Amino acid sequence: MKKTISLILLLLSTNQFFAQDKIGNKIYAYGNVENSIIGKTIIYYGFSDPKSEKKIVEKFQGLGVDAISWNKLFIPSSKYSDYEVNNELANNEISTVILIKSNGKSNYTQSYANTNYNGLTNSLNTSSSSSSIIGNMGIIFEIYNRKSNFNKPVAVVNANANNSWGVAGSERGLVLKIVDRVISALEDEKAFNPVGYFTATETDYSNIVKDNSKNVDALFQRALVRSQKNEGLKGAIEDYNTIISLEGKARPTIFKMSTVYNNKAYCLIQLGNYEEALPLVNKAVELDQTEWYIWDTRGELYYKLNKFQECIVDMDKSIAIKESNNSLYYRGLAKIKLDQKEDGCKDLSKSKSLGNSFASKELETLCN
Incomplete structure (x- = not known):
């Protein structure tokens, strides 16, 4: 194996891709998506947000994918050798690994002005404030499976979405919005195959x-x-x-x-x-x-x-x-x-x- 899973997880920088296929609204696929997610699947969520991670795993499970979180097998911040990682994945008959990581986000500043009447001075007082609001967010889904010995991703999905909620929008909300769109697109592309490598x-x-x-x-x-x-x-x-x-x-x-x-x-x-x-x-x-x-x-x-x-x-x-x-x-x-x-x-x-x-x-x- 040229590249082990533990090394793959270090590659959290944004990748550059060229040949692409649009599979949904602001969703682009690279490689062969069909039948790319096979059998028991482990999901590595590259954001420090356990609540979102739990929801994302449940979303995959809702479509019949035998999915678990990476953190169910590997304790966060703990170090594992390549052998330990591969052995644990094999013992749990993991056929597919999905890495979900950020592909950047943009913010913009929104200003507010409040005007109040002061009866004592018979005057209007205006105050202003501003806050940074998330505008757009991108996420990459890298899909690895045992058919390629985890050497390289068999498919990559690049997706992004705009924050249509304004000040009420949050990174978590935007992430889950993108995940919903991507999972729906993966389903349309027949990405899910319950027959895993071990079966x-x-x-x-x-x-x-x-x-x-x-x-x-x-x-x-x-x-x-x-x-x-x-x-x-x-x-x-x-x-x-x-x-x-x-x-x-x-x-x-x-x-x-x-x-x-x-x-x-x-x-x-x-x-x-x-x-x-x-x-x-x-x-x-x-x-x-x-x-x-x-x-x-x-x-x-x-x-x-x-x-x-x-x-x-x-x-x-x-x-x-x-x-x-x-x-x-x-x-x-x-x-x-x-x-x-x-x-x-x-x-x-x-x-x-x-x-x-x-x-x-x-x-x-x-x-x-």
Whole structure:
């Protein structure tokens, strides 16, 4: 990824755009607005006005957009690393980021004169005053989504409005007036697509990859979809191979490379290619020892290679991080293989209670 979200948020200066398309009253669009706002959306509001921010998020939600505020995930004034930002967005399955920021405003001075009659002096007294009133305001909406890896905005909407309320007008009122117009224009332009990046189909991911062969996030998502079907395991492995070939050249935002090596290894395990899977899962462990599923993958592989003690050691580490039914299942089987039947049956029983149907069958066969 060439540019991360945290860096994008620093770009609060007014951008210059050239090719434009008028989509509403004083509203101009740049880029492809149609289907630009996909799936779960997070809105960064670049004004210090929580009340307006809440109303704007609610306006998007009113049109069926699964929208939340940036401040719901990230505490204002706190510093986050690029990894922390991207990881949080991925964990919450955010597909679109909308930045709303000022594009300047103009003010004018309005003068007032008050004349009062003074009965004591039989004279008229005139006093004058003046105040600054907002005249015009511009706002930019920058739309980023995962289909472009958040590298650059897929669409930008530039809008402005005049203050028709005079002295009664406020910045908040003018902002909300513009937002209403822009949301209406976005709806007319069919910008909203509820099918987000994380709920796309294999074909959708293939289309993304076709447009951007280095979109490793799309390759990863397609591999996950493919691996859910036995006939798709080889295709998933091909996607993981492509991601590995792009390591260091394309930056992922929704996964770690340790997971890629782990997932490729697990696809090979499902195909019965145990010896080929072992160096891959060893690489995953080398890269990351904090994920339970990596220890679980190698533990299952060790069991299938008849390395029962090694299986138990890895499953102990997996269960220490998270108690999963698969880790308990294979640890139980390995213990029984090593004549630790009582402890093994306890693991199988716990695995069954966590929803493992295979453990039920093994309990009937091995533990009665």
